[in-house]
Amino acid sequence: MKMTVEEIRRACGGKLLCGDPEAVVTSVSTDSRKIEPGALFVPIKGERTDAHAYITATFAAGAVATLTEEHTEMEDSHAWIRVPNTLSALQLIATAYRQRFSIPVVGVTGSVGKTTTKEMIALALSAEKKVMRTEGNHNSQVGLPLTMFRLEPEHEVAVVEMGMSDFGEMSRLAEIAAPNCAVITNIGISHIQQLKTQQNILGEKLHIIDRFQEDSVLFLNGDDPMLAGLRGKLRVKTRYFGMQPWCDDRAEQIAFHPNGVRFVFRTNGIAQEVDLPVLGLHNVTNALAGLAVAHFLGVDLEKAAKALKEYQPLAMRQQLHRHKGITVIDDSYNASPDALKSSLDMLENLREQDGRCIAALADMLELGALEHRAHFEVGAYAAGTGVDALVTVGTRAAAIAEGARSVKPEIPCHVCASNEEAVEVLKGLLRCGDVVLVKGSRGMHTDEIVKKLLEYLG
Structure with missing residues (x-):
C-alpha cells in the first residue's frame, strides 16, 4: 500500500498534531511487535492492554506515523494523528483505501466453513487471475481492515473473509470491503448466545450485500434450509450452489475414495470433472462455491478444477x-x-x-x-x-x-x-x-x- 499522512488524516477525519503530512505510509499495523519500516501504527485499547503505551517503541522499529486518541498536543518528527477512536479510524482509512480499486471483491461469510471456502475460491480464481486473499481468518473488525491494506495495483480480484458475532458488525465490514460478489456458506447457531435466534443470524449475515451494485451477485448454499428459503425474496441477483437439482451450480456423481472425492460440476449446460484431495461432503460444497465464483468471474472451468486438485487444508482444519x-x-x-x-x-x-x-x-x-x-x-x-x-x-x-x-x-x-x-x-x-x-x-x-x-x- 501507499498513502501519505495527509491522505490518511483526511480519510479518518483526524487532526495532525505534528510530523510531515507528505510522509509516505507503506503498511498498517495494530501489533507493535510486527512493525515494518514505513508503517502506520494503530494503537487499539483492549480489555487488558492499551497499545498507546507502545507508540514510542514502534517509532524505534521504523514506524513513520501513529494514530492516537489519548494525546491532544505533541512535538515530534514522526506524524501523530489525533482521532476520537482508533478502531473506527482504522476502518475509515481501510474504506478509503479499498475505494482506490475497481477490481471484483468477493466477500465470504457463514456460520461454518468460511475460511476453507475462502481458500478454495481464491485457489480456483488463481488459475487465471492475480488474487489477494485474507490470510488465515483475519475476518474481524480489526482483521478485515488490515486485509484490505494488502491490496496492490497488480491484483485482479480479492477474496476476503467476513466474520461477525454480534449485531451491526457485518454492516461495518460491508462498508469497508464493499464486496460486489458475496458468498454465504450456511446459517448455523454459532454466536447464537449474542444473536439469540437463527433468523437474527441470517439477517445479520445478509448485510454483506449492503454495498451491492446493480451487477453484483450473491452466491448462496442451496443445501442450507434457511438460505434455500430466500429463493425469489431478495432484491439482488442470486446464484445457488449445492447438491439440489434446482441449484444453478451443482455437484453430481459424487464418489469418495481413500484420498479424497470426485464429482461433476454442472453449470449452465457445462459439465466439469473435479477431483479434490480432501474428504467430506462439506468440502464438495466448499469447492462448489469456488468453482461457481470462478466461472462467474470468467475463469476457465477446467483450469479452476485443476487448481483445486492442489488444495491443502490449513493448520488444524481436518x-x-x-x-x-x-x-x-x-x-x-x-x-x-x-x-x-x-x-x-x-x-x-x-x-x-x-x-x-x-x-x-x-x-x-x-x-x-x-x-x-x-x-x-x-x-x-x-x-x-x-x-x-x-x-x-x-x-x-x-x-x-x-x-x-x-x-x-x-x-x-x-x-x-x-x-x-x-x-x-x-x-x-x-x-x-x-x-x-x-x-x-x-x-x-x-x-x-x-x-x-x-x-x-x-
Missing part, C-alpha cells in the same frame, strides 16, 4: 496425520454443531477394514440457551454415524456422551475434565487401524491433544 497405523484428524481449530456433524461424516469415510472410528470432542462455546441440547444432539448424531468410541472434554461436552448413549447405550464413552486426561485415555484406547477425530471450540485448545498424541505415536 489435517490428516498417519503414524504407526493410526490416523489422527486434527480438526481442532474450532467447533459448532454443524461443523462437528460434517467432521463425523468424514470420519466414517476414513474407516479402515479392521479399525475403529473414535471421536475426541470438546466443549462447543457461545451456544447460550441451546448449549445442552446442541451437545446432546451431536452425541446422538455421532452414535448414529457408527462412531465406535467417544472421548469428551469439558463440562458441556459431557452431554455429548449422554446423547450418544441415548441412541447406542453400549457405546464406550470416556468423559474427561481436561485435555491431559483425554490424552491419557486415548493412549490406552488407540490401536493400529484406528482413526481418531479431535475437535472442539478454539477456547478448548484441543490442538494440545493432537500435539501430545503425535509425540506419543512418534
